[in-house]
Structures are given as C-alpha cells and as structure tokens.
Amino acid sequence: MNMGSNASISAKSILTGVFIAIVGLLVVTPVTPAMSKTGLVYVSNEKSNDITVLDSATYEVLRSFDTCRRPRGMHFSHDRSEFYVGCADDSQIAIYKTATGELSGRILNIEEPETFDLSPDGKTLYVSNEEDAAASFVDLATRQVIDDVELGEEPEGVLVTRDGSTVYVASEANNLVHVINTATAEVVADILVDVRPRRFALTPDEKELWVSAELAGVVDIIDTTTHKIIGDVFFLPTGFRKEQVTPVDLLITRDGMTAYVALGRANHVAVVDVPTRSVREYVLVGKRAWGLALSADEKTLWVANGLSDDISILDTASLKVIKSIPVGKVPYGILIDD
C-alpha cells in the first residue's frame, strides 16, 4: 500500500494543487455560489470522535479537532459556508464553519443520525432516525423537527432530488427503498431491493437511482418513474468471494458516464461504466472502504477506509492510488471544499 516516496508525491501534489486552484478561479460551477473555496478537506472519524482537516492540494493533514461522539455523515450547507456532522452517539447534528472549523451550532434531539441530505434551497434537512424507524424533516431556520415519516427498520441512506420534490431513504434492515413526497411527507412507494441497501446515487438526468446493497454485494438500479428495478451491477474483484464484497458508498460523475462504488470488505473501489452498467476496473484501496468524495474537478477520488484508519486518494485518470494518508480512528465521511 506504500505509494512511493513522499517527496515526489508532494511535488506532484503541489502541481495538482496549483492546477486545482487555477481551475477553481477560472471555472465557477453553477451548482455552488461564487464563494472563495478554502481548499480544505474534512474527514469524520467515528471511533475517535474527531474530525481530521486536510489540504486538498498538498494532501497534508493540517490538524484535527474533537467533535461530538460517533461522527458519521457530513454535508455542506447550501452556500458551503457551514457543514453539518451527524453524531450518532450524541443524537445531534453539529454545525461548523467551513472556513475555520469553528462550531457554530447544534441541532439537538435527532436520534442516532447517520446519513442525511438537504433540500436544494438549503432550508430543510432530511435525516434517517433510527430509533423511531422514521425519516425526520428538520427546519434549519428553527432547528426543529417539522415532520416524521414512518419507514422500515434502520433507515440509512438519504438522497433528495434536484427539484426537492422527492427524498429517497433506504431501510437497511427491511431491504426497502422508500420514496417520499417531500410536500406531503408521505411514502409514495416502498421498493423491495437487495439485501441491506445503504447509499444512493442518481444519474445526472435523474432517470436512474442507483442503490448499493451491502450484503448482496450488488448495486440495484431503479427506474425513478416506474419505481422498478431495471438492472444491477455485480462486483467481484479477483481473489475475493461473493460474501466478502460489501458495497456501501457510491458516486456518479457529472457527465453520467462513470460510477465509483466503495466495496467495503473487498478493499477495492469499483469503477463502473454507467451506460453499460459494467465494471471497468477495480482499484485496491485500504481496508473496508466506505465513504467516497470527488474533488470539484473530478480528478481525484477520496476514499475513507474504516478499518485501516486512513484515506486513499485515487487519481481518476490513471486509476492509481496516489497517496494514502492516516487520519483518525474509523474514518467515515469526507467533505472537500475545493
């Protein structure tokens, strides 16, 4: 897993960083408001109860700070000026300033938050509530729960559509994907999927919803109009058996051509051709790869390896891991502000 000497990497990293900075200056993506980017990467470490801060250009660890207990899912606020961290063991979501990492508030009484998503207008937070087997709608202005929707046991992955009309929530224990109408807070459909659904990705046209099924070792593809499974992707890196392949996080690139799937205990990231739904390549990363994040230019993929306490940075052009960086204990989520 040693990826060459540090000296050559940091030289390359600096060049990459300069490149990223230039791209950042030249291209203002329409998705996010034109704010200066900090170039910081935040990693939540669920077992050491802290957040590691890295430099997205040099890949150096800058510092780490304590947070609430068992920090897991993270999200930026609408304007990226803040980010949210769900702390399962403290039943709260902590809010930090992106620029400084300074605590700016807490949303209390969210039972065991794991993953969540925000409405496109940044006003509502949708979080899976494990204790009540429900999805809670939280008004971010008042920080109060405004609605609850009854779901299957252990709700996990949460994803909101671009227009904010629909939120998808996976129920890990019941093997269901719930389709929720956000206006009425009602379940529109319960879709039976493969065993232990975890996370979602939507294709850019939002016609397909991809959901990882951890224990089945596959990604199911759901037609978002008919709510039927229309395909799947099966993973089996060389040398592994079916039961060792436990996909969790997944991302689809902006052009809708490539999906990255973290394969958990199989210690690989699968690179999937989205149109043909076939695996292009498996890339060896650290132990139990779960969390994924792409840099803004999609040139690097950051992978959180829960059982080797490190982050792998993958060059998406060469599909090589260019660096692995030790962080806290059991890294879970990654946010990149670049």
Next chain:
Amino acid sequence: MTEKAPAFVCFFFFLLVTSFLPSIGHVAVASEKTPFVIGYLELEGDPRYEAPRAYAGIEVRSRHRPFDGAAASIRSSRVTGRALGLDFSLKRTSAPTADDLMRELDRLADNGSINFFLVDAPTDVLGRLSEHARGRDILLFNVSEMDNALRGDACAANLMHAIPSRAMLDDALAQFLVASRWKRVLVLKGEFPDDTLIAESFLESARKYGLSVVDVREFVLGSDPRERHKNNIVLLTSGVDYDVVFVADSIGQVGRYVPYQTANPRPVVGSEGLVSHAWHWGWERHGAPQLNQRYERKFDRRMSDRDWAAWAATKAIIDSLARSGTTDFDSVAAYLKSSKLILDGYKGTPMSFRPWDNQLRQPVLITTHNAVIARAPMDGFLHPTQYMDTLGYDGPENRCKF
C-alpha cells in the same frame, strides 16, 4: 471466466425478483393487509431453563425463553408488511409434554392455517414434533437446541436449525486456538450427561483441527476431602503441562471458579472464560449495535444466542416470503431452503441453510464476558466453496439422511 458466471447467475436472479416486483413495488401505504401468522411452540418446564443447582440465589445462566427474539423480528417487519400487504404476527403456545405440543401444532396448522413454527424445546421433543408434522405443509425451526445429533442421525427434512450446533461452536473455538498457537489442551468435564456431550463435541473439533488434548479430567461440585482431586481446581489442573484449559460444564457452577485458580497460569475456554456464541451484546460490527440497542430498549435485557436464533428464524421466513413474492407454502419453503436466501444476521456474512442438514450457516463469535475477541471462521481456514462451512458438519462428513 469465473467472474462472469456469478454475474450471469445474479442477473437471472434479478429477472426473477423483478418479475415479482409489480405486485410489491406499488402497494400503497393504506391498502388492506392480509394476516400472516407464524406459530411459536414452547415446552413448559423445559429443563434447559430450570434454575441450575444455584446456591444463595445466584443464577449463572439465562432463564429467558427466546420468544422476545421472534417478537423483535416481527416488530422490525412492520414496513416490509406494508410493502407486501401482509400483517405479520406470532401465535405463541406452550404445553408440558411432547404429546400436548403435537396437539397444539395440529390445532394451529389445521384451524389457523399456520405453516411455519418456531420451536423452543429440547432434542427429543423436536424429534417427535418433526416426525408428527412429516408430509404436511409445515416447516419447523429449532431456535434453542445445539445438540449435534439433530444435525446428524436425528435430523429431519422439515426441521431447520437457526441456532448453531455445538460442533459449529467448538470448531470455531478450535480454529481460534490453532490460530493463537494454543494447541495443548487440558479438558475438564463435569459428571452430568450434558457435560459429556459438551466434552465429546470439543474432542471431535480438537481432532478435526489438530489440537493435542493432554488429558481429560472429571470434576464434581462439592468439598468432600476424599474427592479433592475432583473438586479442587488447583489439583485438577496440576501435574501436566498445557497451553489452555477447556471446561465442559453444562450447569456452570464449577466452571466459573476455574479461571484464575489453575495451577499453571493459562487461559480458560469452553463453558467458561473464552466462550463461543451465536450472538453477543458486545458485538460492535456489521450493524450489531443497532440490533442490540433496539432489543435492549424494547425488552430491557440483552439479546442472547437463543433470542438471536428466534429473531433470525423469523427473519428468514419473512425474507423468503418477500423474495418469493407469494405466500404459497411450497414456494416460500423452497426459497428459504435454497442458496438464493441471503439472510442478514448482523454478523457480516450473508447466511443461508445448508442443504444437507438444514443448519443455518453463520459466523460464530468468540467472546469473553464483555467483549468479542474474534469472529470465526478465522482467517486462513479455507474451504473450497464456502468458508462458513469449516464450522460444523460439512457436506461430505455429515451423517444426516432426510
């Protein structure tokens, strides 16, 4: 090429699943639900739950029946029921003898149209019930009896085992001992028939994995000075060298005094010290904390092996129902017994039933009183098709004939 074949199989599986989905995917929340009842039979006065020869009111083993485990599973299936248009529930009934339980089985099967039954009873009762139910649309699930015989000569085609066999638990421990290089074992066994069963099962696992048993010694509970070589732990563990002590104590009254009293400073395993379990409250991986916390909140106690087995059996039935897309007994039973079943037992590896003896293949947890030390199968114990089948009776060595 080998990578392509499973993908193909998986694709076919998907065609199968998706073909049933139209009846499932769109069921609205408010639709009418059909009741689906799972039977639960338990033997009253089951000696396995009687207070052991406890002194001063100290209980050394759990006396809880595993019904709560099944109830937890039903509770977790509310929303699956919503999606399937089914309302899951349990019908619990108990009786003092096997004959009475057979009458209860008939009553529930014939009048209540119940096909699936969890049974909490010892070997002889399970044997009589499965014989009685033979040839009918009935499937029984053993949730509490670890007796190896039920997976061997006394097996039955209509009796599934959610709880691991003793052989599986002992193979797991033997793998751990080999992996730790603690290969010389002193075996201490009690005077009761169950102690002999425990010791024999371990000796079989020791042979299978190449452990060397330096001696087998019998202990008794008491303080008779004429029997001190049998009731004094220091004497029981002297005069021979060993890496580890295995204790076979079905009652648990002697075993708890073995750790820290051995003549040589050696770890204690088996019924005491490092113990193999189907489940443990301290297991913190593969979603286990969620299940444990949910269970403790609801029932105000920790989930035991038998609770877990009742939970897993209920889940297997409901999952098979959901996947086969029908409530037809033959289809659901066929799915449940097939390799298509991917049962999530919160132990990280998908579980299914072994076709040769109906045993649920599953990882085994190697635990102390408050921590899970390892999960078997241990790394490095290989198997041509399925690592979990290194635990317990594998296809070629099994003696079960349906």
